Amino acid sequence: MPDFSNVELIARQLLGGLWISVQIFVLTLVFTFPFGLVVALGRMSRNAVLRNVTRIYVSVMRGTPLMLQLLVVFFGPYYLFGVSLRNYPPFVAVIVAFVLNYSAYFAEIYRAGITSIPVGQYEAATVLGYTKAQTFFKIILPQVIKRIVPPVTNEVITLVKDTSLAQVLAVQEMFTIAKQLANAQSSMVALVVAGVFYYVFNFVVALVMERIEARLDYYR
Amino acid sequence: MAVLRIENLHKSFGTLDVLKGLSLSVEQGEVVAVIGPSGSGKSTLLRCATLLETMDRGTLAFGDSVVAREGADGRSVYVGKNELRQVKALFGLVFQNFNLFPHYSVLKNIIDAPICVQRRRPDEVREEALALLDKMGLKSKADAYPFQLSGGQQQRVSIARALINHPEILFFDEPTSALDPELTGEILKVIRQLAAEHMTMVIVTHEIDFARNVADRVVFMAGGVIVEQGRPADVLDHPQQERTRAFLAKMSSVNP
Numbered sequence: 001m002p003d004f005s006n007v008e009l010i011a012r013q014l015l016g017g018l019w020i021s022v023q024i025f026v027l028t029l030v031f032t033f034p035f036g037l038v039v040a041l042g043r044m045s046r047n048a049v050l051r052n053v054t055r056i057y058v059s060v061m062r063g064t065p066l067m068l069q070l071l072v073v074f075f076g077p078y079y080l081f082g083v084s085l086r087n088y089p090p091f092v093a094v095i096v097a098f099v100l101n102y103s104a105y106f107a108e109i110y111r112a113g114i115t116s117i118p119v120g121q122y123e124a125a126t127v128l129g130y131t132k133a134q135t136f137f138k139i140i141l142p143q144v145i146k147r148i149v150p151p152v153t154n155e156v157i158t159l160v161k162d163t164s165l166a167q168v169l170a171v172q173e174m175f176t177i178a179k180q181l182a183n184a185q186s187s188m189v190a191l192v193v194a195g196v197f198y199y200v201f202n203f204v205v206a207l208v209m210e211r212i213e214a215r216l217d218y219y220r
Numbered sequence: 221m222a223v224l225r226i227e228n229l230h231k232s233f234g235t236l237d238v239l240k241g242l243s244l245s246v247e248q249g250e251v252v253a254v255i256g257p258s259g260s261g262k263s264t265l266l267r268c269a270t271l272l273e274t275m276d277r278g279t280l281a282f283g284d285s286v287v288a289r290e291g292a293d294g295r296s297v298y299v300g301k302n303e304l305r306q307v308k309a310l311f312g313l314v315f316q317n318f319n320l321f322p323h324y325s326v327l328k329n330i331i332d333a334p335i336c337v338q339r340r341r342p343d344e345v346r347e348e349a350l351a352l353l354d355k356m357g358l359k360s361k362a363d364a365y366p367f368q369l370s371g372g373q374q375q376r377v378s379i380a381r382a383l384i385n386h387p388e389i390l391f392f393d394e395p396t397s398a399l400d401p402e403l404t405g406e407i408l409k410v411i412r413q414l415a416a417e418h419m420t421m422v423i424v425t426h427e428i429d430f431a432r433n434v435a436d437r438v439v440f441m442a443g444g445v446i447v448e449q450g451r452p453a454d455v456l457d458h459p460q461q462e463r464t465r466a467f468l469a470k471m472s473s474v475n476p
């Protein structure tokens with residue numbers, strides 16, 4: 001029978017890690033939403049160079065493990081290019097790698113959303129005299145956002161769980177701490193508690209996404 | 221002076237010549253119905269006139285605003301980007317599929333462009349939009365969203381949207397094609413009312429009765445040129461050209 005007597009102590013330590021996980025989560029999303037859109041626009045650009053560069057970028061990011069990407073982003077500058085960056089904490093590498101990886105997925109979601117908007121919406125906007133920027137930000141993007149909420153929810157939930165990969169760079173997020181505790185105590189209790197925390201985290205995330213979806217439900 | 225003047229319009233897509241030197245002038249207050257078989261180029265004509273397509277060759281002018289003229293090599297030369305945007309206030313276009321913005325309320329669909337593009341005063345535009353909606357019998361729908369309206373109602377909103385900037389001319393691209401036949405009457409009524417107010421209109425349609433009912437002039441197009449034009453009674457009942465007769469015969473066998 002596992003020993004649950006020190007659950008409170010475990011939980012308190014895990015909460016410290018959870019705070020780091022939340023930071024990774026929030027920062028990744030903050031940068032990924034705009035950067036993914038930029039990549040998507042590159043993917044659909046009339047410029048063939050831009051189109052191909054972003055296409056290869058998406059292909060590589062989706063085709064290799066995120067864990068490997070974390071290692072490359074952190075160790076790559078020195079071991080691949082001989083550049084030793086001063087003041088390059090693993091946490092920064094984690095954010096960079098996560099943003100690069102998730103932007104590839106978000107770009108494809110954006111692209112699917114943008115191409116799903118009927119051409120008549122662009123034509124109506126053009127005839128009414130809207131500029132290209134006005135057309136995109138006022139007419140197209142709001143409709144795209146409504147359409148992409150369900151696939152984005154998928155990605156966001158995956159991101160919560162993926163934050164645990166930051167352990168490969170020894171960032172003290174929740175999973176890293178859970179593993180350390182489990183090893184030290186020769187017990188799975190810490191891992192079980194971490195699992196509960198991840199689930200609650202995602203439960204909240206799913207709830208928020210549901211709210212957003214409901215809020216955008218005023219039109220069809 | 222003609223409200224719309226198109227001269228020698230050529231347009232091709234790849235190797236397909238859609239318009240082959242077409243000229244059309246529309247006078248103030250005139251209602252012109254453009255009919256013809258599919259592939260005759262009538263939609264392309266409308267899209268060139270509304271700047272959704274650029275002409276390969278030819279001249280386009282709204283009143284004294286010349287939008288495109290033939291350059292030395294014969295190809296159309298358009299005025300600059302900013303002038304083009306100003307020209308867009310001179311005409312309105314009503315689409316077959318309405319193309320209302322689904323995330324905007326009925327009122328916002330109408331007032332957003334005048335406020336954000338033409339920089340008109342919001343309170344003035346709002347008041348005018350509400351009056352237009354009243355005229356369209358949609359006063360109570362100002363705060364509704366497009367999906368809550370019937371097709372006929374949506375089409376009337378899109379007509380109001382096209383009218384808000386006091387255009388010199390209104391274009392209709394098969395305005396009743398996406399509607400149930402019994403809703404066609406709603407649109408017909410609105411167009412008749414506009415005609416009574418001397419609104420200049422060009423209506424592309426494949427409904428012969430619709431053309432007969434609203435138009436001062438019927439233009440029959442085929443193969444990228446105007447084959448025949450004149451008063452509805454002349455063109456539709458006593459066509460001079462064999463091509464026109466064949467088309468009308470086919471239409472009446474489909475819609476007796």
